[in-house]
Amino acid sequence: MEQVDILIIGAGVVGLAVAKELSENYEDVVVVEKEASFGRHTSSRNSEVIHSGIYYPQHTLKADLCVKGGELLYYFLEENEIPFKNCGKLVVANNDDELEEIYKLKANGELNGVEGLKVISSSDCKKLEPKVIAEYALQVPSTGIVDSHKLMQKLENIAEDNGVFIVYNMQVISIKCLKKEYLVKFSNGELFKAAKVINCAGLFSDKVAEMVGINVEKEDLKLHWCKGEYYKSSKITDINHLIYPVPDPKGIFLGIHLTINLQGEVRFGPNAYYVNELNYGMDESHKSEFLEAIQKYLPISENEIHLDDCGIRAKLQKEGDGFRDFYIKEETQKGYPNFINCIGIESPGLTSCLAIAKKVNSLINT
Ligand SMILES: Cc1cc2nc3c(=O)[nH]c(=O)nc-3n(C[C@H](O)[C@H](O)[C@H](O)COP(=O)(O)OP(=O)(O)OC[C@H]3O[C@@H](n4cnc5c(N)ncnc54)[C@H](O)[C@@H]3O)c2cc1C
Structure with a gap:
């Protein structure tokens, strides 16, 4: 049986960032991942946007870790020398209600410490983005894009150089809390004893919490999977900023937006709908929803977009709920000392990964 000090479950961007951070402070750190390599799930199925932090309520983990995480990132x-671009973004407003909303976003962003926010007029928008339809826009200069695969690769390299073992094809299937440590069982029959366990299992982080004995229904920590699909366009070129609609304040996502990647290719999405199974299959049944949303800020026809990819969000917010924050806690109070849960790490989890890692480090009892 292996004996380890710190066991991190999951090698997505959060588990890898935590591994890198802890490798600078601890000697005996192991990451276990059920897939054959890192980032096979949400961390490589997202918009790759470095968010600014304008959307989240003040003093929440999402607000604080996004703003701090963006700077660290x-x-x-x-x-x-990881590829990225600080391209900035425009949240467009095309009527009075939307104008009011972008002023609210600006005020909220400023409370969260986001710098450089500016409401600009139609003529200034045209100078920045001639193709985009906008009466007004909130200009967000700190937003950017990143190559998430290269980011994860670097986090893995640094962690391994610092002595972390990362073991793939190792699926945790049960966790037993002993007096001073945890007995962790894997699907291949192996057993580890770990003094500290950090749950970074993404879409399955509620299931991992359940394994140790936490009643996730009772604690309101059950995850609700929410799929998001993307469309791509090769016909639309020469866009320099990310273009976002005003989000529905009661909604579950930011609205179908336009992102560019580091090659300047244009993508639209993600949309958002709850699902019960982990299925990355896609069909065209949501295309009209995409066209309707995009045409509000960009003239586009049906044959100019085609299906691209999708991801699934690990949401604590279920249908009809209001805002839910990241859940990042050391669980002594629930009877599980040195067990740290990271649950509900949806967007802006990629942006926040380095700040989440520092927060996890601060929660470890030494
Ligand atoms: C559509 C979409 C768009 C997004 N866009 C953005 C964006 O633009 N900017 C941003 O900041 N954030 C964005 N996000 C959020 C961001 O992608 C996530 O917050 C982040 O990737 C979460 O990383 P993670 O490591 O927690 O999860 P994951 O990447 O899912 O990693 C968890 C890992 O745990 C492993 N695992 C699970 N169970 C077990 C087990 N029992 N044993 C061993 N291993 C296990 C999994 O295989 C997986 O590799 C987006 C998310 C989605 C879905």
């Missing part, structure tokens, strides 16, 4: 990307 830009520094890390620059220092490690």
Whole structure:
């Protein structure tokens, strides 16, 4: 049986960022991942946007870790020569209600410490993005895009250089809380004893919490999977900013937006709908929803977009709920000392990964 000090479950961007952070402070850190390599789920099925932090209520983890995480991430990307672009974004408003909403977003962003926010007029929008339909826009200069695969690769490299073992094809199937440690069983029959366990299992983080004995229904920690599909367009070129609609304040996502990747290719999405199974299959049944949403800010015809990819969000927010924050906690109070849960790490989890890692580090009892 293996004996380890810190066991991290999951090698998505969060587990890898936590591994890198802890490798700078602890000697005996192991990451276990059920897939054959890192980032096979949400961390490579997202918009790759470095968010600014304008959307989330003040003093929440999402607001604080997004703003702090964005700063840490830009520094890390620059220092490690990982491809990124601080392209900025425009949230467009085309009527009075939307104008009011972008002023609210600006005020909220400023409360969260987001710098450089500016409401600009139609003529200024045209100068920045001639193709985009906008009466007004909130200009968000700190937004950017990143190559998430290269980011994860670098996090893995640094962690391994610092002595972390990352073991693939290792699926945790049960966890037993002993007096001073945890007995972790894997689907291949192997057993590990770990003094500290960190649950970074993404879409399955509620299931991992359940394994140790936490009643996720009672604690309101059950995840609700929410699929998001993307369309691509090769016909639309020369867009320099990310273009977002005003989000529905009671909605479950930011609205179908336009992102560019580091090659300048244009993508639209994601949409959002709850699902019960982990199925990355796609069909065209949501195409009209895409066209309707996009045509509000960009003239486009049906044959100019085609299906691209999809991801699934690990949401604590179920249908009809209001805002739900990230859940990042050390669980002594529930009877599980040195067990740290990261649950509900949906967007802006990629942006926040380095700040989440620092938060996890601060929760470890030494
Ligand atoms: C459509 C979409 C768009 C998004 N866009 C953005 C964006 O633009 N910007 C942003 O900041 N964020 C965005 N996000 C959010 C971001 O992608 C996530 O917050 C982040 O990737 C979560 O990383 P993770 O490591 O927690 O999860 P994951 O990447 O899912 O990693 C969890 C890992 O745990 C492993 N695992 C699970 N169970 C077990 C087990 N029992 N044993 C061993 N291993 C296990 C899984 O195989 C997986 O590899 C988006 C998300 C979606 C779905």
